[in-house]
Amino acid sequence: MPIQAFVDDSGGKGATAHFVLAGLAGHSDSWAHFSEEWRLCLSESPAITAFKMREAASCTGQFRYMTDDQRDKKLRALGRIINRHARLVTCTVIDLSAHAETWALLDKPRNDPYFWPFHNTIAAICFSLWDYGWREPFEITFDEDVIFGPRAKLWYPVVREVLKYREPEASTILPVDPRFRSDDESLPIQAADLFAWVIRKKHDDPTYDRFDWLFNEELMAVQMSEYVQYYDKQRMSDVTAESHRLAREGAVPTEVIQAYQRIYAND
Template sequence: MMDLSAYFDDSGSDFGKRDLVFAGLVNRDDSWEQFSVAWSAALAKPPSIEYLKMAEANGLRGQFAGWTRDVRDQKLESLVEVLDRFRPPWTYDVSIGRTEYERHVSPVSPRGLSTPYFVITFGAVSAVARHLASEGVSKPVRFIFDEQNGVDTDIALFLDYMLENLDSDSRELVKRPVGYGDDKHNLPLQVADMLAWHIRWQREDREDPTIMRRAEYIRSKTHIEMPIPAEMIRRWGTAFSQALPILETLKTKGEWQRLRTVAERSKRAGFTPPHADDPVEALANIRAAWDKFRGSS
């Protein structure tokens, strides 16, 4: 099997549960290369755009400023045709309700977990790895996410630790380190943005038959969904609110940065703290182990 890469982007809603959707596509690297050439040509075809962002397309702003809806839809259809020519065998989406998360988790969580991006990024990696392992895939997958300020640093530090919660077959499918890119220049991230936006829109039950049809079409035949249940989010909030005092100081930016610094040192030294299935216990283990490492180094 050729090398595989997974590209993920996010789309967030401002309505209801305010769902955050991470959606991604996995394909062979040679197919991604051919796709990028064809996608670039489709972007440049008149009326041309430099890049695709669905928020701009939907609002007729940015690259789509001054366009009519009909011309916009024709442009999107031409891009969907490119996706169809190089259709990935697998697509995925992981979603979480930001309203629930900000109500139950953000006020009581450590600094690095005050937004759901860290949790949902690991959820996406986990979903892909577990599914492909079940399909008998043995080639490690390279993961590329749209850039998120600060999250990339935390993921780089804690990913190895979090992956210990996966079974060995799934864990071996994750090529490290996880990468981040600019979706204006990394073309497969633009189709991930298209997928995430359409999935979120569809789940909001918007009555637009063109969008609903396109949402179904751009999914691969094998599409894996992993919604994070509201009851799980509430359990996290309860667990953090009852957490050991060892977690309390991690709510400040300075203390979280100091934890990052010690984590980087210990990681370079080959030290990995004991893992745990519960996120609060896991973070407590990290903090206690790294404090011990710091004290002995």
């Protein structure tokens, strides 16, 4: 069965201190069972029609009529479903104030906070699966983002060529084409939302521990990738400096240059 990954985001400029993309990976047959169980759990009293961790944390929206006790029981039930079917979680975290001083000064779309986490999340899942012995291409689906998603995806052929150059073996399992779906269409994206929100919240406020019990008791089987990335100012500056060095020294592979030129030829 093919591996499928589902990714959601949390945070944004002017609203939070960090932006996060979190992805969950598992076998396609497991995700099919997950969706059945998730939909059933949502419908059980007290019923909700869709899950968003932000609403669960504040008992608003779909959770507005629940007590803290009822909310926690619902979270436990949903967490157990994730634990049964997801095998890997990865995340990319970007410091938005540092981004404003570094990558925000680049040209579009590389100045979007979404851009680098999008590509790093694909790479992190790729390298993790390769380390676990997976040798077939995986599929990846991101939560729908009508503005930043297509801009980032346009650069995927360039990033894929870079990864082929740097990691020729592992890159053979990269997805052919990242996809976008709403979390109503792809229920595993709702599960990724849980991780994205809590990870972002804990980076915004390192003392935040309200839902530590959920991860320590109900989500123990979901393995954290070794390729998690945190982009602070130094890390962003280093990435930019390395890119400039390669360009200056003419060390950019021909395939990467050609993929880059195709983007602007079709612009």
